Amino acid sequence: MRSKDLETQLIERALSSLEERFGIDPDYFRSYHLFTRRNDVWCCTHQAGEVELPRIVRRGLRIARVFEHSVRPTTNAVQLFGHLVKRNRVDLDERETKRFLAGQTQDIHLPEVEGGECVTGVTDGFVVAFNMDFALGVGLLKGNKLKSQVPRSRRVIG
Amino acid sequence: MLARFEEMGFDLSQFVPALLRPPSQTFRINTLKGSREQVLKSLSLLEPEPVGWNDLVFRIKDRQKLGNLLEHFLGLIYAQDASSTIPVTVLDPQPDEEILDMAAAPGSKATQIAAAMANTGLLVANDVSPKRIPSLTANLDRSGVLNTVVTRLPGQAYGHIAAERFDRVLIDAPCSSEGTLSRSFRALEIWSKSAIKRLSATQRNLIMSAYYSLKPGGVMVYSTCTFAPEENEGTVSHLLDKFPDAIVEPTDLEGLNSQPGFSEWRGEEFNPAVKNILRLFPHEHDGEGFCVARISKPN
Numbered sequence: 001m002r003s004k005d006l007e008t009q010l011i012e013r014a015l016s017s018l019e020e021r022f023g024i025d026p027d028y029f030r031s032y033h034l035f036t037r038r039n040d041v042w043c044c045t046h047q048a049g050e051v052e053l054p055r056i057v058r059r060g061l062r063i064a065r066v067f068e069h070s071v072r073p074t075t076n077a078v079q080l081f082g083h084l085v086k087r088n089r090v091d092l093d094e095r096e097t098k099r100f101l102a103g104q105t106q107d108i109h110l111p112e113v114e115g116g117e118c119v120t121g122v123t124d125g126f127v128v129a130f131n132m133d134f135a136l137g138v139g140l141l142k143g144n145k146l147k148s149q150v151p152r153s154r155r156v157i158g
Numbered sequence: 159m160l161a162r163f164e165e166m167g168f169d170l171s172q173f174v175p176a177l178l179r180p181p182s183q184t185f186r187i188n189t190l191k192g193s194r195e196q197v198l199k200s201l202s203l204l205e206p207e208p209v210g211w212n213d214l215v216f217r218i219k220d221r222q223k224l225g226n227l228l229e230h231f232l233g234l235i236y237a238q239d240a241s242s243t244i245p246v247t248v249l250d251p252q253p254d255e256e257i258l259d260m261a262a263a264p265g266s267k268a269t270q271i272a273a274a275m276a277n278t279g280l281l282v283a284n285d286v287s288p289k290r291i292p293s294l295t296a297n298l299d300r301s302g303v304l305n306t307v308v309t310r311l312p313g314q315a316y317g318h319i320a321a322e323r324f325d326r327v328l329i330d331a332p333c334s335s336e337g338t339l340s341r342s343f344r345a346l347e348i349w350s351k352s353a354i355k356r357l358s359a360t361q362r363n364l365i366m367s368a369y370y371s372l373k374p375g376g377v378m379v380y381s382t383c384t385f386a387p388e389e390n391e392g393t394v395s396h397l398l399d400k401f402p403d404a405i406v407e408p409t410d411l412e413g414l415n416s417q418p419g420f421s422e423w424r425g426e427e428f429n430p431a432v433k434n435i436l437r438l439f440p441h442e443h444d445g446e447g448f449c450v451a452r453i454s455k456p457n
Contacts, residue, residue: 032304045305047256047280054319057291057308061299079191079232080302101231134192134232153296156231 007036014041014064017071022128023086035059039066043077070126075137075150078128082135088127090139090146097131100139101156105147159336159349166385166420168439176441180340183221184445185235186243187214189273190302192234200229209240210413212247214273217444233300238266241337241438241445245330245381246270248409248436248452254279255325260313260368263290265297267330272303281306282324284313314363317370326377329368331361333382333389337447340440354386361393369397369404375457377407381450385439387423390449391432394419397453398429406431407452415443419451 011034015026033049035042044060063077078085090108092100099106110122122141129136129146138149164170185206187197194214198206206216217240224230224237246267251257251274262268262283272281283306285294291310298306311319313329334354335345361382368378380397382389398404406429419435421428438448 048307055310059307060304076299
């Protein structure tokens with residue numbers, strides 16, 4: 001079992017990374033109960049986090065996976081909290097959206113790049129893909145290549 | 159099965175074709191992900207029409223693969239038969255309450271409850287079947303539900319482990335599924351008089367457990383997707399025999415064409431209060447067959 005300190009560290013790392021990379025205010029999550037399972041950070045209401053019952057399968061929603069050098073928010077989390085994203089957002093047209101939902105890797109059109117960095121502040125790494133006002137999920141951006149991170153079970157083919 | 163339907167007083171020439179004809183496709187807007195206006199604007203090409211009794215449930219004219227729509231992927235809508243949205247509409251969940259969905263998989267009603275609670279409080283989504291838990295969790299995830307704990311227990315356990323805990327309880331009971339023949343003929347494979355007897359015994363245990371787990375002053379909804387009186391009026395009558403104080407409340411949903419519960423079946427007189435059960439028939443209502451009872455526990 002993980003100590004409370006380690007759990008707090010993992011959660012704080014996830015929150016600060018979400019703030020740094022996507023501009024998501026960590027205070028937004030303070031009103032929820034956050035906890036970890038392995039390298040994943042989960043989020044639920046306080047009542048759901050505190051209730052004691054036998055044979056609990058899970059509580060709330062997995063919001064992020066913490067890697068050694070990065071934090072990847074989940075598709076389910078960005079679809080719920082996408083309106084909080086201020087940075088590293090890419091907007092997809094209809095055709096790009098279809099490919100993204102199918103889990104494909106694609107070349108996308110990004111705004112003018114100056115000195116290797118996009119003028120809108122989009123940098124290589126995890127980004128949140130949008131269609132109109134809706135956050136679709138997370139992609140991994142390298143140059144103009146966007147690799148969809150939509151999990152297999154959620155992909156829409158056709 | 160047909161002989162029983164005739165015995166229930168149905169005109170088979172109208173009832174059977176309606177039972178086998180798929181009802182209009184319907185979806186429910188998930189307000190945890192978007193507003194009603196936002197979703198209706200996004201789906202305007204489908205020309206959705208409100209069902210009347212619930213502002214968030216809509217019919218569409220032409221059949222669509224709703225699961226392939228962007229709005230479905232985003233969790234903005236949940237494809238759900240119109241009748242299946244009625245138990246939660248009748249339960250009327252409120253924010254910050256503690257609610258139990260005793261047989262929750264695959265999650266259509268649990269996600270509807272969570273949305274009505276605005277992702278606050280506590281929803282315990284229970285299902286006894288390990289095989290059905292993944293579909294439940296997948297639908298909770300897609301719908302953006304944060305207030306839910308998923309448990310895998312026999313529903314019968316809740317009366318003991320959580321006595322008088324919940325503000326509201328939904329028991330959408332396992333049943334002989336006679337009302338779902340338009341969707342699949344699986345009900346025909348499992349249907350038998352002995353299955354009805356066995357299911358009825360399980361339902362009696364579940365409704366008792368649900369009532370025990372309800373706080374004084376709380377409300378529960380018992381529903382099935384079958385017509386069998388043993389599984390509907392018989393089960394509710396059993397509860398009323400054990401708890402004469404329990405109240406089966408009258409339910410009136412605007413624009414919903416329903417019938418009252420049966421007063422007797424094969425010589426067995428039911429408790430008169432079961433007339434307040436809502437019975438939905440496919441030849442009178444554009445949806446699957448359903449039975450819904452709203453029961454309150456006095457303070």
